[in-house]
Amino acid sequence: MLRLGTPQRLGSFAIFTANRRGESIHVRLPTYHGRNLVDLRTWDPTEGGLKSGNVAEIRHLPRLAAALAKAEAKATELGLITDDDNDKGGAQ
Numbered sequence: 292m293l294r295l296g297t298p299q300r301l302g303s304f305a306i307f308t309a310n311r312r313g314e315s316i317h318v319r320l321p322t323y324h325g326r327n328l329v330d331l332r333t334w335d336p337t338e339g340g341l342k343s344g345n346v347a348e349i350r351h352l353p354r355l356a357a358a359l360a361k362a363e364a365k366a367t368e369l370g371l372i373t374d375d376d377n378d379k380g381g382a383q
Contacts, residue, residue: 309333314342320349329355 305318312335319330329352332344347355366372 313337 307316309316314335317332321328327349328346329349330346333342335342
């Protein structure tokens with residue numbers, strides 16, 4: 292199995308601004324105890340870092356991505372987000 296590295300060495304490959312307070316969502320692909328993971332964390336710079344997060348084995352990533360795509364489609368259908376919204380907060 293390919294080892295992707297520890298969270299500290301790999302860093303975040305996608306960072307999205309989450310709100311006006313400056314919190315951001317970091318997406319990482321670390322390896323922990325020999326398991327490749329997908330790690331989504333909310334960071335709060337005013338409180339020194341990690342606020343909350345979710346981690347799952349990498350094998351769940353396709354289903355997670357599909358669920359997020361369905362949520363995006365429904366939110367667009369309901370008028371909750373527009374194409375303009377997608378241009379404002381993309382990955383850094």
